[in-house]
Amino acid sequence: MSYPESLRYTKEHEWVRAEGDIGTIGITDHAQKELGDIVYVDLPKVGAKIEQGKSLGSVESVKAVSDIYSPVSGEVVEVNETLAQAPEKLNQDPHGAAWLVKVRLSAPDEVKTLLSAADYQTYVGAES
Amino acid sequence: MAQSVVLKRTPLHAVHVSMGAKMVDFGGWDMPVQYSGLVDEHHTVRKGVGLFDVSHMGEIEVRGPEAVRLVDYVTTNAASRLHIGQAQYSGLLYDHGGFVDDILVHKVADDHFFLCVNAANQEKDFEHICAANQFNAQVEFASDRYAQIAIQGPLALRTLEQLTPVELGAIGYYWFKDGTVSGVPARIARTGYTGEDGFELYVAPAEAPRIWNELLNAGRDYGIKPCGLGARNTLRLEAKMALYGHEIHASITPYEAELGWMVKLDKGQFIGRAALAKQKEQGVRRKLVGFEMRGRGIGRDGYEVRLDGVPAGWVTSGSPAPSLNRNIGLCYLPASDVRLGRAIQVMVRNQPVEAETVSTPFYKRAKTA
Numbered sequence: 001m002s003y004p005e006s007l008r009y010t011k012e013h014e015w016v017r018a019e020g021d022i023g024t025i026g027i028t029d030h031a032q033k034e035l036g037d038i039v040y041v042d043l044p045k046v047g048a049k050i051e052q053g054k055s056l057g058s059v060e061s062v063k064a065v066s067d068i069y070s071p072v073s074g075e076v077v078e079v080n081e082t083l084a085q086a087p088e089k090l091n092q093d094p095h096g097a098a099w100l101v102k103v104r105l106s107a108p109d110e111v112k113t114l115l116s117a118a119d120y121q122t123y124v125g126a127e128s
Numbered sequence: 129m130a131q132s133v134v135l136k137r138t139p140l141h142a143v144h145v146s147m148g149a150k151m152v153d154f155g156g157w158d159m160p161v162q163y164s165g166l167v168d169e170h171h172t173v174r175k176g177v178g179l180f181d182v183s184h185m186g187e188i189e190v191r192g193p194e195a196v197r198l199v200d201y202v203t204t205n206a207a208s209r210l211h212i213g214q215a216q217y218s219g220l221l222y223d224h225g226g227f228v229d230d231i232l233v234h235k236v237a238d239d240h241f242f243l244c245v246n247a248a249n250q251e252k253d254f255e256h257i258c259a260a261n262q263f264n265a266q267v268e269f270a271s272d273r274y275a276q277i278a279i280q281g282p283l284a285l286r287t288l289e290q291l292t293p294v295e296l297g298a299i300g301y302y303w304f305k306d307g308t309v310s311g312v313p314a315r316i317a318r319t320g321y322t323g324e325d326g327f328e329l330y331v332a333p334a335e336a337p338r339i340w341n342e343l344l345n346a347g348r349d350y351g352i353k354p355c356g357l358g359a360r361n362t363l364r365l366e367a368k369m370a371l372y373g374h375e376i377h378a379s380i381t382p383y384e385a386e387l388g389w390m391v392k393l394d395k396g397q398f399i400g401r402a403a404l405a406k407q408k409e410q411g412v413r414r415k416l417v418g419f420e421m422r423g424r425g426i427g428r429d430g431y432e433v434r435l436d437g438v439p440a441g442w443v444t445s446g447s448p449a450p451s452l453n454r455n456i457g458l459c460y461l462p463a464s465d466v467r468l469g470r471a472i473q474v475m476v477r478n479q480p481v482e483a484e485t486v487s488t489p490f491y492k493r494a495k496t497a
Contacts (some may be wrong), residue, residue: 033150037167039448040426058477060426062166062448063358065477128149 002121003028003093008071008111009120015095016071018111023072026099027059027090030124035061038090041083043100048076050103052110057100059090072110074103139275139333140340147354149454154357155248157184164355169359170450173322174493177281177347178355182321182328183336186209186250187270188243194263199233199241200400202260204382206392210235215302215317217390220245220253221400223408224383229253230372232319234304242315244276244328246372260399275336279343280326280363282493287347288327291339292316298326321360323367323491329331364389366449366491368418374429374444375416375458383412414441415463417489419472421455425481427474432474433459434480440465445475449490456490459482 007015013031017024032038039058050056055067079101081091089098105111115123135158138339144151148162160181163169172178188200199207205218212235220228229249234242245253254269262265279288285296293318295308304317315330331339344352361371370376381404382391393405421427427446432439446457461472468487473480 036150036162040424062362062450065426082370107278118238 002118006068007117008114009010009117009123010069010071011123012068012069013124014071016111016114018072018105018108021105021108022077023074023105023111024102025056025071026101027068027094028036028120028124029094031059031066032091032094034068035059035064037062038087040065041087041090041100043083044076046076046079050074050076050101052107059107061086068100070103071114072103072105073107074105077099077104078102106114132266136184138181139336140181140183140277143337143340144354147352149356154184157247159184160354160356163354166356166358166362167450169353169355170362171322172351172353173281173355173359173363174451175282176351177279177283177326178322178353178359179343180278180280180346180355180357180360181276181340182278182360183273183275183338184246185246185276186247186253187259187274187276188245188250188254188268189266189270189329190241190243191239191266191267191268192264193239195239195241196263196374198257198261198265198267200395200398200473201263202257202390202396203231203233204400204404206395207233207235207241208395209392212237212294213303213305215304215319217302218258219376219382219387219390219400221382221398221404222378223399223403225387225400225403226378227372227376227380227382228256228378230376230387232317232369234315234317238307242330243388244330249372251370251483272379273332274330275329275331275333276324277336277343278320278326279329279339280320280322281324283347283350283352284324284326287343287350287352288316288329290346291342294437299327299349301325310335310342312339312424321369322363323369323489324363324493332375341354353436357373362447362450365445365447365458366451366489368458371445381412383407384414384416386416412463413462415466417461417466417485418460418490419459419474419483420486421457421474421481421483423481423483425474425476425479426455427457427459427476427481427483432475434436434475435461435465435470437473437480442474446474450492454490456486458488461485483486
């Protein structure tokens with residue numbers, strides 16, 4: 001799996017795509033593989049304030065539950081409701097249809113502190 | 129990832145890595161947790177046939193004219209009542225009645241017993257048995273001489289029979305036969321940890337990779353898949369088979385774990401007998417019970433269980449059950465509160481989630497003709 005150039009990544013295996021002042025957040029392909037079959041996704045509600053590096057929710061696989069750390073700060077403007085009914089989508093299309101939340105970025109410069117696709121690829125290559 | 133300790137490897141380690149298994153540290157062993165995916169592997173074992181490397185398990189051999197006396201003295205079940213070629217589930221206990229380990233006892237000959245024990249407990253078990261050996265039996269730590277492969281599922285027999293002259297259908301559940309697999313000596317036991325039919329094979333470590341590959345070839349038409357410890361755990365939990373360190377440990381007795389059937393108080397003296405006899409007379413204070421989540425969430429190992437909002441017990445194992453499409457678990461509760469259909473609350477990340485006690489096993493395979 002290649003990591004899209006249009007996304008920026010964290011070492012905790014989340015990604016964000018910034019378009020204007022909106023950031024779309026998800027977990028990486030590496031993360032879904034590590035988790036295995038995902039059975040629950042807990043996400044914040046629209047209007048919730050989230051902070052870079054803090055937990056914004058959790059994903060739960062058959063094996064274990066893991067926190068999702070927000071790659072950026074901002075206010076949640078949209079939640080991917082389809083994941084409540086079909087959490088397995090996170091195993092199938094983590095960089096696309098299975099995005100988690102969209103936020104209005106309160107500190108857009110945070111995105112620049114994140115890893116590029118190439119750097120993330122190197123990072124997960126080294127980790128595994 | 130930085131590795132501060134060197135993980136132990138089974139003879140099949142290189143095979144797992146080359147086949148792309150996801151490896152994890154499992155009690156100091158670098159083991160495959162999954163191959164194609166936990167749920168997929170789980171269903172493969174329920175419907176077809178799956179292959180597990182369980183070579184991390186330990187083996188202890190007890191020999192000599194007094195072997196049966198030693199085994200009977202250190203275990204709860206009655207080794208003296210086994211026939212040659214028969215196996216039994218049993219407990220190794222401390223004097224106070226708590227578990228040292230849960231084990232499988234195989235009677236190879238009148239003067240030879242073969243014990244299969246948990247990986248993480250093998251050294252402790254060996255020392256425990258040696259310390260109790262007032263009978264002059266020979267006790268050998270034999271783990272290095274055995275690899276163990278489990279072939280499990282309704283099509284396990286039809287897969288394995290292609291590689292052995294042994295008539296597998298003649299081996300009853302919890303019986304075993306010494307024969308050959310792929311032309312080399314193998315102990316073939318009709319046992320398992322999945323709730324399905326199947327066999328556990330004990331073979332020489334050097335032969336394990338070849339046998340593993342030949343089993344995968346033999347099962348190809350049946351859709352055989354290599355499976356990891358992740359599926360092994362969901363399969364055993366659905367079948368309500370205990371896992372050491374979870375349902376049972378040094379502070380839990382067989383009666384509390386609902387394993388009283390493996391305790392034979394009438395067989396004579398054994399380690400832990402006095403404590404168990406007393407507990408049987410007085411009754412247990414806590415008991416293992418199955419539950420199903422009613423609210424949204426999964427009660428996992430170690431989570432607190434509440435009754436009417438009051439802390440009352442803990443979850444020993446919990447998981448989504450792939451064969452049942454429910455979230456199940458086992459927990460300890462005060463014995464006086466254990467009844468089916470009792471509402472309980474499991475604390476899932478500091479939030480009480482509704483659950484209900486249910487009968488177990490959660491899953492039972494259909495009897496085949």
